[in-house]
Amino acid sequence: MVTVKGHLVPDGYHEGMEETDHDCGRNDVYAALCPCRDMLDLLANKWSALAIGALEDGPRRNGQLRRRLGGISPKVLSQTLRRLEAYGLVTRTVYHEVPPRVEYELTPLGRGAAEPLKHLRDWVEANVGTTP
Numbered sequence: 001m002v003t004v005k006g007h008l009v010p011d012g013y014h015e016g017m018e019e020t021d022h023d024c025g026r027n028d029v030y031a032a033l034c035p036c037r038d039m040l041d042l043l044a045n046k047w048s049a050l051a052i053g054a055l056e057d058g059p060r061r062n063g064q065l066r067r068r069l070g071g072i073s074p075k076v077l078s079q080t081l082r083r084l085e086a087y088g089l090v091t092r093t094v095y096h097e098v099p100p101r102v103e104y105e106l107t108p109l110g111r112g113a114a115e116p117l118k119h120l121r122d123w124v125e126a127n128v129g130t131t132p
Helices: 036-044 046-054 062-068 074-086 108-127
Strands: 002-004 007-009 090-095 101-106
Touching: 036 046, 046 062, 046 074, 046 108, 062 074, 062 101, 074 090, 074 101, 101 108
Parallel strands: none
Antiparallel strands: 002 007, 090 101
16 A cells, blocks of 8 residues: 555556546545545445434434444444544534443534435335345
8 A cells, every 4th residue: 555645545556547537626536536535435334324324313322323233343333433423424422420421423414424325225125135
């Protein structure tokens, strides 16, 4: 892996590309190094899409999310929530109580992402098993 314009890319990936091929400048997901690809990668992740869906109805604690997202490990849930928080899709609120309580909630940006992801989840549920 090498760093090109602040992005980590596989060795040789950037060789022979025109500068405009990998320099985004205008939020073009088809540009090789467009920063919006990072957001697309995050949203296309199964656990991210499901975590966002689980938070659509309001704030949830870690244990509630783990139960709702059947099959996710505690480590993967923590990593997913950290990434969603880092991208501004989720807020993490710590309540200074005994025992400490932490809740996760969608931000306005996260609620905006939740809408198309819900359509995708609905489509998947309606169409799985319908193709030959």
